[in-house]
Structures are given as C-alpha cells and as structure tokens.
Amino acid sequence: MTPSIRKAAVGIFAATFALAVTGSTIVPAVAADPGVSDTEIILGGSHPFSGPASAYGNIGKGIGVYFDYINDHGGINGRKIKWIDKDDGYSPPQAVQIAHQLVEQEHVFAMFDTLGTAVNTAIRPYLNQNGVPQLFVATGATTWGKDYKQYPWTIGWQPDYQAEAILYAQDIVRNHPKAKIAVLYQNDDYGEDYNAGLKKGLGKNQSMIVKMASYETSDPSVSSQISTLKASGADTFLIFATPKFAIQAMVIAAQQSWHPLTYLNNVSNAIPYMNAAMKAAGPSAVNGIITTIYLKDPANHARYAGDAAMKLYAQMMDKYMPGADKDDGNYLYGVSIAYTMCDVLRKAGKDLTRKKVMDIATHLNETDNPWAYPGVVVRTSPTFRYPITQMIAAKWLGTDWSPTGILVDTRSMMTTAEK
Amino acid sequence: MAAASTGRYVRVGIAIAVIAILPWIVPSFAVFDLIFVGAYAIGILGLIVLTGMNGQISLGHGAFMALGGYVVAVFAHALGWPYWASLPLAALASGALGIVIGLVALRLAGVYLALATFSLAVATPSFLKHYKSITGGFGGISLDSVTTPHGIPLDPERWLYYVTWAVAGVAFLVTALLVQGRLGRALRALRDNPVAAVSFGVNPYFYKTLAFAWSAVLAGVAGAFFAIATAYVSPDTFTFALSITLLIGAVLGGIMSFWGAIVGAIVIEFLPLVAQQINAGAPSVVYGVTLILVMLFVPDGIVGGVVRLIRRLAGLPRQPPAFESSIPPAAPIAVDQPSRE
Numbered sequence: 001m002t003p004s005i006r007k008a009a010v011g012i013f014a015a016t017f018a019l020a021v022t023g024s025t026i027v028p029a030v031a032a033d034p035g036v037s038d039t040e041i042i043l044g045g046s047h048p049f050s051g052p053a054s055a056y057g058n059i060g061k062g063i064g065v066y067f068d069y070i071n072d073h074g075g076i077n078g079r080k081i082k083w084i085d086k087d088d089g090y091s092p093p094q095a096v097q098i099a100h101q102l103v104e105q106e107h108v109f110a111m112f113d114t115l116g117t118a119v120n121t122a123i124r125p126y127l128n129q130n131g132v133p134q135l136f137v138a139t140g141a142t143t144w145g146k147d148y149k150q151y152p153w154t155i156g157w158q159p160d161y162q163a164e165a166i167l168y169a170q171d172i173v174r175n176h177p178k179a180k181i182a183v184l185y186q187n188d189d190y191g192e193d194y195n196a197g198l199k200k201g202l203g204k205n206q207s208m209i210v211k212m213a214s215y216e217t218s219d220p221s222v223s224s225q226i227s228t229l230k231a232s233g234a235d236t237f238l239i240f241a242t243p244k245f246a247i248q249a250m251v252i253a254a255q256q257s258w259h260p261l262t263y264l265n266n267v268s269n270a271i272p273y274m275n276a277a278m279k280a281a282g283p284s285a286v287n288g289i290i291t292t293i294y295l296k297d298p299a300n301h302a303r304y305a306g307d308a309a310m311k312l313y314a315q316m317m318d319k320y321m322p323g324a325d326k327d328d329g330n331y332l333y334g335v336s337i338a339y340t341m342c343d344v345l346r347k348a349g350k351d352l353t354r355k356k357v358m359d360i361a362t363h364l365n366e367t368d369n370p371w372a373y374p375g376v377v378v379r380t381s382p383t384f385r386y387p388i389t390q391m392i393a394a395k396w397l398g399t400d401w402s403p404t405g406i407l408v409d410t411r412s413m414m415t416t417a418e419k
Numbered sequence: 420m421a422a423a424s425t426g427r428y429v430r431v432g433i434a435i436a437v438i439a440i441l442p443w444i445v446p447s448f449a450v451f452d453l454i455f456v457g458a459y460a461i462g463i464l465g466l467i468v469l470t471g472m473n474g475q476i477s478l479g480h481g482a483f484m485a486l487g488g489y490v491v492a493v494f495a496h497a498l499g500w501p502y503w504a505s506l507p508l509a510a511l512a513s514g515a516l517g518i519v520i521g522l523v524a525l526r527l528a529g530v531y532l533a534l535a536t537f538s539l540a541v542a543t544p545s546f547l548k549h550y551k552s553i554t555g556g557f558g559g560i561s562l563d564s565v566t567t568p569h570g571i572p573l574d575p576e577r578w579l580y581y582v583t584w585a586v587a588g589v590a591f592l593v594t595a596l597l598v599q600g601r602l603g604r605a606l607r608a609l610r611d612n613p614v615a616a617v618s619f620g621v622n623p624y625f626y627k628t629l630a631f632a633w634s635a636v637l638a639g640v641a642g643a644f645f646a647i648a649t650a651y652v653s654p655d656t657f658t659f660a661l662s663i664t665l666l667i668g669a670v671l672g673g674i675m676s677f678w679g680a681i682v683g684a685i686v687i688e689f690l691p692l693v694a695q696q697i698n699a700g701a702p703s704v705v706y707g708v709t710l711i712l713v714m715l716f717v718p719d720g721i722v723g724g725v726v727r728l729i730r731r732l733a734g735l736p737r738q739p740p741a742f743e744s745s746i747p748p749a750a751p752i753a754v755d756q757p758s759r760e
Contacts, residue, residue, distance in 0.1 A: 050691075050703045051660070087695055092559075092656050093649045094691075097452055104448035118559060122651040125561060143558075187548060188654075189557035216545055 035109025036352045041345060042082045043067075043112045044102030046095050046119070049087035055243075055330065056115055059138060060085045062334020063113060065320040066342070076345045077352075084108065090115075092122035099123040103132055110135050110357060112341055113157075113334075117141045117189045120154075128153045133354050135344070135361060136337055136387070140164075141193055145386040145414065153354075155361055155380070157337055157387045159294055161190060161265075162197030163410035167292060167391060168238060168263045169201025172208070176261065180210045182234030184225055184249050186241055187214040194240035194265060201413075210234050215245060223252050230258040237261070243268045250277040254285035262289045266391070270329040271299035271400060283398070292391040293401060294373050295336055299327035300400050309370030336371035340364075340378055340387070375407045386414050434681070438584050442577045450576045451648070452688055457583035458644035459684035461590050463669045464677065465637030468594060470666075471674035472603065473630040474610030475524055479536030481662035482543045483513040483635040484642030485652075491643045492560040492652040493553060502565065502647045506586075509643040510636045517635020521628035540662040544654035559653025562646065583644050590637055591677060597633065606630055638665075671713055673720025682721050 035042040047060035064083050071080045084106050088095040095114065102108045103126075110133035114120050117139045127134045128151045136157035137144055144156030172179050183198065185191035191214065199206055211232035213225035222245050229237065230253070237260040239249050246268035253260070269291040278286050296304055304310040313335055317326045324331065343366055348356045364387060366378035376390045389411040394401035442450045462484060469475050487509035494505040520539065527535050547554045554560070567578040598606065605626045608616035617623055646652045664687050672683020694705035717724030730736070 087691070089660075089691075090655065091658070091660075092651055092653055093455065093645055096649045096651070097448075097455065100451045101448040104451075105446055116655075118557070118653040118655040121558060121561065121653070122649060122656075125564065125650060129564070187545070192557065218541060 033109060033352070033354045034103075034107040036079070039079055040082050041076065041079050041352065042084065042106060042108045043110055043341070044099075044106060044108035045083070045085045045111065045113050046088040046098045046102075047085060047113075047115050048090040051089040051091070053090040053116065056138070057087070058324075058328055058330035059113065059115060059334040059337075061321060061324070062331035063338040063341075064334075065316050065331065066335045066338035068320045069316045070338075070342055076342055077350050079352075081342075081345075088114075088116075088119055090119065092118050095119040096122050096126065099126055103127070103130060108132070109352070110354065112136060113138050113337055115139065117143075120144070124151050124154050131354060133358055133361070135357075136340060138333075138337070139190075141189060145384075148383075148385045153358060155358075155385050155387070157340065157378075158333075159266075159292075159388045159391055159410065160197075160386055160414060161193035162200065163386075163389065163413050164266060164292055164391060165194045165197025165238075165240070166201035166413045167393070167408060167410060168290070169198050171263075171290070171393065172236060173202065173205055176236060177205075179208055179236040179261070180232075180234045181208050181236045181238060182210060182229035182232055182260070183212040183238045184222060184229060184241055184245075185212065185214050186245065187216050190242075191240050194238075198238065215241070217242070217245075219245075221252075222248050226252040226256060226258070230256055235260050236263075238263045239268070240265050241268060243270070243273050247273050247277045247280075250285045250289070251281040254281035259284060264289050264291045266292045266294070269293070269394075269401065270327075271297055272327055274396060286396050287398065289396045290404075291394055291396075291401065293394050293403065294376050294388055294391045295329070295332060296371050296373060297401065298329060298332045302400060313371065332371055336369060339369050339371065340366060343369075373403075373407070384411070384414075386411070389414060435588070442580050447574075447576060450580050454576070454580050454583050454644065454648045456681075456684045456688045457580070457587045458641045458648065459665070459668060459687055460680045461587050461644070462638045462641030462665050463672065463683045464590060464594055464680040465634035465641070466665055466669040467674055467677065467680055468598065468606075468637070469630050469634035470669065471676075471679075472598060472610065473606040473627060475627065475630065476529070476533045476666075477536040477631075477634070478533050478659075478662050478666060479520070479539035480634070480638045480665050481657050481659060482536075482539045483516060483638035484645060484661065484665075485543050485547065485657035486513045486516055487639030487642030488646035488652045488657065489547070489554060489560075489642075490639070491646045492562055495562050496555075496560045502643070503582075506640065506643050509639045513639025513642070514632050514636040517632040517638075518628055520635070521631025524631055525624055525627055537659070537662070540659040543657055543659070547654040547657070555653075557654060559651060559656070562650045562652075564650040565647060579648060583648070586640065586644070590640065591680075594633070594637070595677065602626070602629075667710065671710070671720055673722030673724075675719060676722045676726075678722045679720050686721070 045060055047057045048054050049057040064085065067081045067083045070076065075081065084102060086098045088098055099111065102111065111127055112135045114123060114134065115138040120137045120139055124134060131153060134154040136155060138158065139156065140158050140161040142160055142162050144154060145160065172181065183195065185195055202208060211229050211234055213228050215222045215225055226249060237253065239246050239262065241249060246264060274286050296310060298310065298313060313332060314326055317324055317331060344357060344360045347360045362380050362382045362385065364378050364380040369378055372378065373392060376388060378387045380387050390407050390409050392403045392407045393405055394403045441453060462480060466477065466480060469477055490509040490512050491502055491505045494500040494508065495502060523535065524532050548557055565575050565579045567573050567575050571578065605621045608621055609623055609626055613623060645656065649656065668683030668687040669679065671686045673679030690706060690709060697705050713721065
C-alpha cells in the first residue's frame, strides 16, 4: 500500500467513525398517534402469500375486499382505510422485519390480523414495547387471551383451539360414555392445543383415549397413522388436522373400511373439502361427521340462499376480486374479521388514538357481525380477551352441515383452559 | 501484483466506509433489515468456503444456523447469559456439529452429499419440536431485545447493526487469512482434482472436514444473529427453505468471490420485497424469473458479472476466475461419482 493511499484510507475510517459516534439518535416527536390523518387510517398486516401456508393468504385478500367496500361507502368517520398487507411467508424473522417496516416506515396506526402462532409470538414483544395495537391475530392459541397482562396491546379473535376440543370431549363423555378414542393431530403448537383441550374436557375419563398418532406437515400422507389408529380398536376418531391431511384422513379411513364416529376440527370443515373427500371415497367417508361452526359458510349455497349478508359478500367479491373462488371460507373469514375491525374504529370515534382503540377492543359486544353464525357475539372485557367463544355443533348429512342442538358458549371453559 | 493488492485494500476500505455510514442515511427500519443482511453475509461466506472453494455442496446449512440460534436463545433464557457471551459458544457448538457432518460428507459427493445435507435441514424443525424441554417446542423461545450498553450514544438497532457487521468483518478477515496460502490451495486442489491433490500429499480427510467445520462455525454465528435480532427462535425460524435461500444467495452473489457473500446477502434480503412491489400477486414468480435470468446471463453470479463488465468497459483482458487452482480439473464424471473408499 502506498503512503498516500494509506493516508486516504485512514481518513475515510476516521471520518466515518466520527460520524458514527457523534450522530444523535432520533427521538420521535410527541404528537397525535401515528397512522391517522384527517382522511386516512393506516393499518398494517402480514400474511403468508408464499410458502407452505399460502392458502391462508386469502384471508388478507378478503380483508382488502371489505376495506375497499367500506372506503367506497364513505369510509369510517370520514376517513378511508389504507391497508398495507405484506408477505411474511409464515416465517417469524421475516414477520419481525415487516413489523419494523410497517411501524417505522409506513407509520401504521395498528397491526391487524397477522397470521400464525409463531409469527405473532415473534412480533408481540416489539409491538407491545412500542405501544402499537396488535389486533385480532389470526390464530387460536390460548396465549392471546391468557397473557394480556404482559402484552396489553395484543388480542385474538377466533375461537380458541382448546375450547373447541373441550366441546368435542364433552359431547363424547355425555353421549358416548363407552367410546374408545383415537386421535390424529398435527405435530405443532396447533395440534398440541387441541390435545390439551381434549384432555381437559375428558377430565378423569382420559383413559378413553386408546391411541394418538401425529404427522408432520412435510409428510406426504397420513395412511400409516390411520392404519395404526384403526388397529387400536378405537370406535371414535378425532381429526385435529389442517385441510390437506384432514381430507386424507377421511378418505383413507373409508378405504380401510374403518367407520368410527368422527369429529373434525373446524379449520378443515369447509364444504369444498368435504366434497373432495366424498368424491374420492364415497358418501360413507363423510356422512355423520361432527364438527363446529362459528361463521357462515360461503360454500353452503342452499342454507344461505336468502341471506342478505351472504349476497353482499358475493357482490363485494365480484366487484373487488373478480374471478376469485368465493366458496373459499378464507375470504369470508377476512371479510368477517374486517367487519369487527371497522366496528372498533367506528366506535373509537373521530379522535382516534391507539389507547382508545384498545379500550374499545376490550369492551366489545358485537351482536351484529353479518358473517358470523347467527347468534354468535364477538364479546370481550379487559380481563376476558377471547372475542369469539360460541360455536355450534354440526353434523354432515349428505350434502352439507346441519347444525345440531344449540349454540354453545365456551366462555366458562376458557377459564378452565387457562389453568 | 502490488497494484492488484492495493486495489483490494481500497475496495475493502470503501466497503467498510459504506457499512459505517449506511445506518445514518437509511430509514431506521432499513437498519434492522441490514442487520439481517450482515447475518446472511456471514452464513453465505461459510457456503463460499465450502462449496465455492472446496466443491462440497450443502443444502443443510439452516441446521447449523438453528444450532447457533438456539444456543444463544437457550443460554439467554435458561441462564440469563448475555448474547455476547453465548455467541462464541454458538460458534463452537455448530463447529462441532460441522466436524461430525463433515466426517459423514467424506464418504459422499455431489448429489449424494446434497441429499444428505438436505435431510439434515428437513429434520431440524422436527428435532427442535421434539426436545421441547430445552427448545420450548413449537412455541420457541422469546428473548429480551438487545439494548445498547450504558454510555454508548446509539439506539439499539444501530448498536446491533455495528455489532453484527463488526463480527462479520472479523469473520471475513479470519476466513481470508485461513484460506490464503497452503490451506486455500489444498481446498481448491481437492475441489478441482482430488486424485492429483492427494498424490501431491494433500490429506483430503483433514482439509475437507476443516472446510465443513469452519463453514458450520460461520453458519452458527449467522443463526445466532438471527436469534438476537428477531429476539425469538422457533422451529419456523429455521425451516429447510432457509438452507435453500442461503445457497441461492451464494450462487446469485457469486460463489467464487468473498464479495459474493455480501452481494448475495443483499439479494436474498431485498429481492422478495422488491418482487412483492413488482407484482403483489405472484412474488415468487418474479423471484424465480430473476433467478433464472441471473443464471442464464451471469452464471458466475452478480459479482462475477460486474467484474467482467468493468474489465470489458476498461478494455482489460479477461481475468481468470477467483479461487482458481493451478491443477487442471479432472473429468467431471469422476467428481460426480460417490467416493468408493
């Protein structure tokens, strides 16, 4: 190295490090909450538009459809919603980066409907440290309702997985006290939550479970698991699986001439999935299966033929997402949860602050969500943060789900589930 | 030769200057992204040593990243260790795993090695889920976010940025020192013509295992910074897609040059974001098309392409690729066959 170049290099170093050390940190100015102007409210979200869970990306798109509709009808208290929805690929590090970007660059007012347990666990500390609302996360893990003291800016929406499993367990104990239970579950937090709920619901009758088998989402098929479960001699079958594997489970059980009393978790009960199973293995594969419902099903055309809300849903989809498959319940989930979001923003009034929004979100009594199953109330209090706790059992009879019995409120079970 | 090495010092000086200034001219969220660029760069550097210099393909470096990340997370969570104390442990642990896998790799070559390492990446999430008493299972482990040490006038993000890039600087320096001279020649000779290299007295077991171990050390450090920056680890953090992403970064950046690590890291960090802006509906299509275009037009990666372009514009003769060994390559078929000893 020649002396002059060395000198130049030293100069560059000195200059940059002087700059690095003396530069001051940026202190945010005290002003109105970010993301709200006279004309606009900015909401940020992230969904898996790519990767293994990309089917759920349609929830984000459904939300966009409803916000477009609201904006075309005057917005909320005179403000339009700007919805910035990014692709996190279901990856926690990516979701954290997106959260930083949405909060610090886009200056979102709140995060809304971020999807997945790991993703939301990853971004929760950052959002709570910065006082950014993390509203209505799209996961049924118990932690969203349970850990509000530590994370006051976070709240869930959909029914808790544990509560749903408790419902199935109670139905078995009450109506089939001699049942021998086999369980197929996904080997992750979601499957574990169902198992925990099942055991709580069975209580002292846990010995009714004769066999449990798990699968990984990377498994090509669950056929060996089904063989094991069948061989256990079980006469009752609980499927705690995401759609692809739930369909396989129904089909393979029928092909192996195993026809137990079957319970199917509600994330996999959309009618297109049931039709797929029926097509592959005949009506006996699906007839009599029991599940739970808390939203209207857009694929159930017969039941909701005269339903005004479902007509509106179809119109919105045709207008803002022409060509999309309206039967996909993920879109309806998005529209329905966006309704709750707009409800909260509307009630928070003209002087919109993050604090006020959290206050409204924890004092909800939404009896009129048009896309919730009739009678389902989205209800919260500052100390009870499980917005949807009502579900109704339904049985597959030939062509669609027939609700049986009455709407059950799992509210009291949630306090059990917390223990 | 003297001119070439002066040019290298100038380039390194400019790079350091840019890295030092960058957090003061980009928005604060981008500082956070650049921390990940630093972590990726360290990980890709490991692949450049292993694959670029030594010819061993790994589709499983996400596993070493997972080990590094979890070592930091477990020691912080269970024992309250600060991250700077557990970082060396993370490097050691993944280095040790690297030796084990490296020994297995001695018996495998080409696609067989790629498959074996790929299975490592696929097994990692299940493994993490299984030992839940240590790893926290599916829910993972949440950590406290990094704070700036007392008395340093930096916000936490810029502080972590400088820490990450300082460690990256050390990683590049140590790697450069390691691979120059005898060691580097041995690695390249083993890549280009193992038979000739062995007959010249190069011990393939020692050098190939060493390459794997050092590569794993770098990946472990990269994973540790993933954990520190995200302040959270879970099986979903280290999926097999991460291993593929690293290799994509190495190939896109340029697997024959250290600069390829930095360029590749920038590409894998920002290309998905750019792809989303080009077409929100199908980001992966944009991503894939970009990959194909780069492979078609600059098969030696972006760095190789840029170097060729500059030399052509300056009217200079073509330069032999970096990392070239003096031994002529053996017939490809011999390289692709699994070793039979």
